[in-house]
Amino acid sequence: MVFARVLRAFGVGGPSVDTVLTDPATRPGGTLRGEVRVAGGDYDVLIDNIVLALVTRVEAEDGEALLEFHRASVAGNFTLVAGARQDIPFTLTVPWETPVTHVAGRPLAGMTMGVRTELSVAKSVDQGDLDAVAVHPLPAQEQILAAFDRLGFRLRHADVERGGIYGVRQELPFYQEIEFAAPAEHTSAIDEVEVTFVTDESGTEVILEFDKRGGLLREGRDTYARHRVEHGEVAGVDWVSLVEGWVHQVVARP
Incomplete structure (x- = not known):
């Protein structure tokens, strides 16, 4: 996972973020732990909110789409100084109804599941890419x-x-x-x-x-x-x- 993914919504010289999961494997009703690592850019910014969201791919009459089904704020309302770095630990609860992505330790064909990091600065929101999560059966x-x-x-x-x-x-x-x-x-x-x-x-x-x-x-x-x-x-x-x-x-x- 490459650190310093520059956030598109905040332009050149803005902050960058990476979410690192301690262990991407979990079960329904379990937890995911890790750190959100935020690095300052060329100028100070006020971080309004950092949200982690669980996302999966769903089928509907109008086709497939990624659907967010659980979100939690892990930090917010702090100033990130230019060039500084903040490592924010988190524990994210996994809903009991979360679909499984693995059976007998093997990936289940057709399933997509991940954690997406959302960072808000000055009313602008950047939604990051998905960090894959493996949900094993109870x-x-x-x-x-x-x-x-x-x-x-x-x-x-x-x-x-x-x-x-x-x-x-x-x-x-x-x-x-x-x-x-x-x-x-x-x-x-x-x-x-x-x-x-x-x-x-x-x-x-x-x-x-x-x-x-x-x-x-x-x-x-x-x-x-x-x-x-x-x-x-x-x-x-x-x-x-x-x-x-x-x-x-x-x-x-x-």
Whole structure:
């Protein structure tokens, strides 16, 4: 990461900034720590505010866009002397509903996630580039995704959809869909399943959307299932059997 990225909004000789994450890996409900390093330019400036924002890419009817979904002020209202440098430590809380970007330690195709630094000087605002963040699943999420893999479902990709899920309480204006292709033993009944986690401080809602195949006398359609898993229920659960039961409930449904 190159230090002294000159802020475009403040012209030649203005301040520069860099955000350094101690560890770019986190989990939903976790934290990100690091420093915002601000270097003075050729003249003194009054820093009105420094804001860190979590940003992800979302799908909507009008196309893809980067969407800011969480922001926090880490410093402000101080004078940055010409040529001086200020290192500002921060701790940024990650919302519980934050989408995951990695599964089994590997990047999840289709996901973009990062921290953007916003610096305000004299009512001018410069939004920096994204510093990539890796969001790994919580233990229950990890076990559920691993169970689908062990059952032969093939991970395709993921995306984030703008909007809400009917009947599910959400804090963020979007939800993530992690798509698996069905194994051969189920392809006569279902083509794929999309897994969505809506998580809070006590547990996670697991919403499954199955793409059921049509037949000679029936049309194909989407079928939904919803389950609740508490964070404290991870140990001692046969996750493969549990997820297999969820799948068979839907496959057997007329």
